[in-house]
Amino acid sequence: MDTTSTGVDSEVGRLRTVLLHRPGPELARLTPRNNDALLFDGIPWVGRAQEEHDVFAQVLRDHGVEVLYLRDLLVRTLEIDAARSWCIDAVLTDPRLGDALRDALRSHLDGLHPEDLAYTLIAGLAHEEFGAGRGLGFALMNRNDFVIDPLPNLLFTRDSSVWVGSRVAVCSLAMPARRRETSVMAAIYDHHPRFAGVESIYSSRLETLEGGDVLLLAPGVVAVGTGERTTPAGVERLARNVVGRGLAHTVLAVPVAQDRATMHLDTVCTMVDTDAVVMYPNVADELRAFALRMVDGELVVRAPAPFVEVAAEAMGIDELRIIDTGLDPVTAEREQWDDGNNTLAIAPRLAVAYERNVETNVRLEAAGIEVLRIPGSELGTGRGGPRCMSCPIVRESLHKVAPGHG
Structure with missing residues (x-):
């Protein structure tokens, strides 16, 4: 994959194109009566949420990133009869x-x-x-x-689709309030001229799998969390699809706690450099991984081992560095809840993070990571940070790494 092609092979390669959704009237539909069902922990101030999102988008543009807005893509897509019919039928199946x-x-x-x-x-x-x-x-x-029903969680474009190499996985979302998001994304990828010829490697009709659980640790190495939103069967299906197509040599299945605070793998761990992650310290010692690899045409699951060890081996590096969020348990827990771990890398050692996670940001900078701080008091009411709010479509490719042994 060259630097101009569509696709993503890592979490930290220079970001060139990203898909965002600027929040709009769907957020104004949230009330104390329905916000739980629609998966928000509060009632956001819509105007301020839009201002915060505009700051986020501008920070990306200022660093050379092309920003695509989901709504603009959808309008163009709906000019095509087959796409209109697909989206309308998805509504009418209720x-x-x-x-x-x-x-x-x-x-x-x-x-x-x-x-x-x-x-x-x-x-x-x-x-x-x-x-x-x-x-x-x-x-x-x-x-x-x-x-x-409105789609307020469309803000979190990471969950409904994820790119692995030059292919896109349209995900299968677990929560009823979010399932129709995937019909919108499938229509865009199937019919918008920007994505002509792109092959899909997953669909909303398969086992539940959410993009927030999918981390591209290095070219050829994909970590997938399994917990509240992504099932083990979903991890296995994705592993077969990406390894079978040569898009990865190793998939790491990473069990995460099945609760609201750790709904996805990227709520406890994201990459900020080619060999470094920011991680919630309460899980750093407990997080384990099962390595899945193809041997003689069969997907083989290795016994679990500590995540950081299995990841480093698969990535072909000596050690995966950990930058933890907070020195004391209270600070760590507060900043994890406020998406302190949910950073978006624009390039190696350059990441976007919420400004409110003061301690985490200080620790990132002490470790040599430049932090681009953005406001997120209103955006965070849906439990998502900069990574959750972005779906990278083009990153510059990192040099290939050799598969880990075993």
Whole structure:
């Protein structure tokens, strides 16, 4: 893969193109009544969240990164009939609707301009906004109930798709509130001219797998967390697909605690250099990995060993350096909750992080990592940091490393 091709083979190669979603009216749909179901821990101030996101995007542009906005890609995609039909059908599969409401909704969506259809697919449609609604299900809805649920978590573009080499994996999201995100991403990758000819190596119909659990430790080495959102079966399926296609020689399955604070592997560990990770110290000694490799056409699972040891061996380096978040347990726990570990590397030793994680940022800089601080008080209400909010599409390739032994 040369420096101009579409694709990603590491977490830290110079970032050239990234996919973001600027938060919009879908965040204004959050209320104390629905925020838990929609996976937010608070009610964000939408205007401030947009300002914070604009700062993030500008920091990336200032460092030579092309920023693609999901909504812009979606509008262009919805000009294509097959893509429109795909996205509308994904809405209409909701079993709550009933035939009468489903027919009325199809007629409404079919008549929308691509701009308006994109708005509705992302922001949702409330009962009180849909004058053409009919059927028993519609009659029994509260006026503020959603005929089409909004997608506030679309902000976290890392989860719904991830690139491995020159191929893209459209993920299979675990939580009901997020599953329709993948129909939007599949439409974009399948039909937008920017991605013509790109092969998909995963789909939303397969076992649950989320991009926040997928870390490209080095060319040929992929770590995948398994816990609240990604199942072991999802890890195994991805491993077969990437190793079988020669996109990786080793996949590391990394069990993580199944709770809200550690929902993905990238909430406890992200890379900031070719041989360094920032890691939540409470898990550094406990994190283990199973190495998966193809031997004579069969996927072989090795016995678990400490993550940092297995990773270093697979990466072909002597040691994977750990920069931990916080000197004391309270600080570490606070900054892990505030996504202190969830950094986005723009290049080796250059990372974007939330400014509020003061201790973690100081420790990163002491270890030789330049930190680009961004505000995130409102963006963080959905439990995600700079890495969660970004899907790298093009990174400059790192030099290939030899496979680890064994």
